[in-house]
Amino acid sequence: MEGIDLYKRVPKSDLVLLATKAMMAVGCNAERAEIVADNLVEADMRGVYSHGIARLQRYLTHISQGIINPANDPTVVFETPVSCVMDGNNGVGQYVAKKATEKAIEKASMSGIGLVSVRHSNHYGIAGYWAEMIMQNEMIGISSTNTAPLVVPTFGKKALLGTSPLAFAFPSDQEDLFMMDMATSVVPRGKLEVYARNQKSMPDGWCVDESGHSTKDPDRVLKGFVNKSTGGILPLGGEGEDFGGHKGFGLGLLVELITAGFSLGAYSGETYQKEGDVCHFFGAIRLDVFGNTSTIKSHISSILQKIKGSEKADGTEEIYLHNEKEVRARKKALSEGVGVDEPTHKALLDIVGKYNLGTVI
């Protein structure tokens, strides 16, 4: 969940239509354009604005630069009854992810478990979107991706790891009771941009500068990304080992190995050289491989509710399970419209004009 300076609330359908038409204007067929549009607007509805429709311009640019090849289909490289390796052929990330998610569900439907590792893909939007798609089939949904290099190894100074998210979604008795979608870095890049825009200094433990040591200056880190100099975001747990930074580093390595390692693809440090070359991982585990589905769902709900309902820290109001804030934000967006900030609104109007989309927002 992130905040924005709200400028306007726009009905979901208007944003989806705009994004669909824009993606079709640059060479995507309807199926591809629609999955991108739905994925982006879903992120905004949940309050994950860094992965919302504000990214549309970046996708259009990537298509014009040949990083994304909108006409390419993903292909199967290798498969067994429980697994598959796919090549995204640098097509549209969300379309590759949809096909790989469907493959994981298909394998799990037949064999109980399906694991799919993907190479040569592109940015696939929020990781949790795919984990949830799997979860809707009474399966544990797992989704992960590597990303552009932004995160520095513990005791290193060069950003070679991604902010690489891990997402897990568990079916339960209640609506989306546990769906965690976490970057393995301490903060996402979008957070630095917010601090830079507001000329605020960051807390120690978020980022390192060119020396590999903590900095409070967001501009310095962001400039480093542009210039490809050293410095970057720290892994979850911060600098060094005192607060467990080596654990976040290890989770980042784990993501590289299940995405790029299994698929023989590019690790984060080698993505976006000519094409995207991003790697993903999807997992589907049928809940009934462990017994009766509804019994397990009830037990999962009961564990989560005991923890949620436990004593709160003095002065705090609520213990949030992962996805609760997002489910509430989504409901509000569905009834009142999706929040858009002024720069994004302006960028969208520019896109409407440039591609002559004829849509209104």
Add this chain to the structure above:
Amino acid sequence: MEGIDLYKRVPKSDLVLLATKAMMAVGCNAERAEIVADNLVEADMRGVYSHGIARLQRYLTHISQGIINPANDPTVVFETPVSCVMDGNNGVGQYVAKKATEKAIEKASMSGIGLVSVRHSNHYGIAGYWAEMIMQNEMIGISSTNTAPLVVPTFGKKALLGTSPLAFAFPSDQEDLFMMDMATSVVPRGKLEVYARNQKSMPDGWCVDESGHSTKDPDRVLKGFVNKSTGGILPLGGEGEDFGGHKGFGLGLLVELITAGFSLGAYSGETYQKEGDVCHFFGAIRLDVFGNTSTIKSHISSILQKIKGSEKADGTEEIYLHNEKEVRARKKALSEGVGVDEPTHKALLDIVGKYNLGTVI
């Protein structure tokens, strides 16, 4: 890796013999006693002293209290070709873990993947021991367990989660190149004990007191555990959400769901009431479900070596991959003897005397 005040170096075989005889003296058969002894001494050799032979007394006490039932065998509750749920019947944790690990390997040998969730078990030692046992079969090894309640949810004040480790071991071209064994808390309980012993104050962001807010006083937190009052260790990422504490909280919940959730067992908050009732999870994934084993191993090694070999932060000497320090410590322990501190040495002599073991250290 943890430090100790080294008192003596003891040959591995002497420590293993002592622990084996002690466990046999309280009712374990040879197979059970040997796996406990090997698991404990392996932890010491790797420098994970909190999970080493210093724990032996606690196991002996647990057997005398009926928390561990040394004669009980684990049983299979439910299984499919890719999965199994086992009941440990509150037997010896390491023996239950060995049987469950063998089951995961057996399933993966047949089906490519094997996932095993276990209820009613006891402390199983270091998580990584079981992940490595799986890895030695050209499989990805996964091992996790819930624990006694020590960790407070984000915005909570009651310790209901465990320090619940997650371990992942990847086969690769080089010796144990990536084996991560991480508690999902910011620090282990053992670290508080070290600070308390040395009358040092802890950094903010490790623990909360009865109010649910940060404290620097390790005694206060340790007393809270004994009195079952509020307060405890924070999840990885620390207090609140600013440094990603909610991510560590989510990883802790993930462990509860794959261990207790899948097996219909007790979550950490309900362990150790009469018997141990600890829950575990093991996963084995054959590397060749993604293609040619040696090609994938080489690719994994090459990704890890690029990151390890990258520029170091100013003033630091090395970027450590997960398990490198432990492999070096183990080699040293094998050649020079296993490090033991003075209180542990004394406690072991007491055990030798009490049970008339006739061994020397």
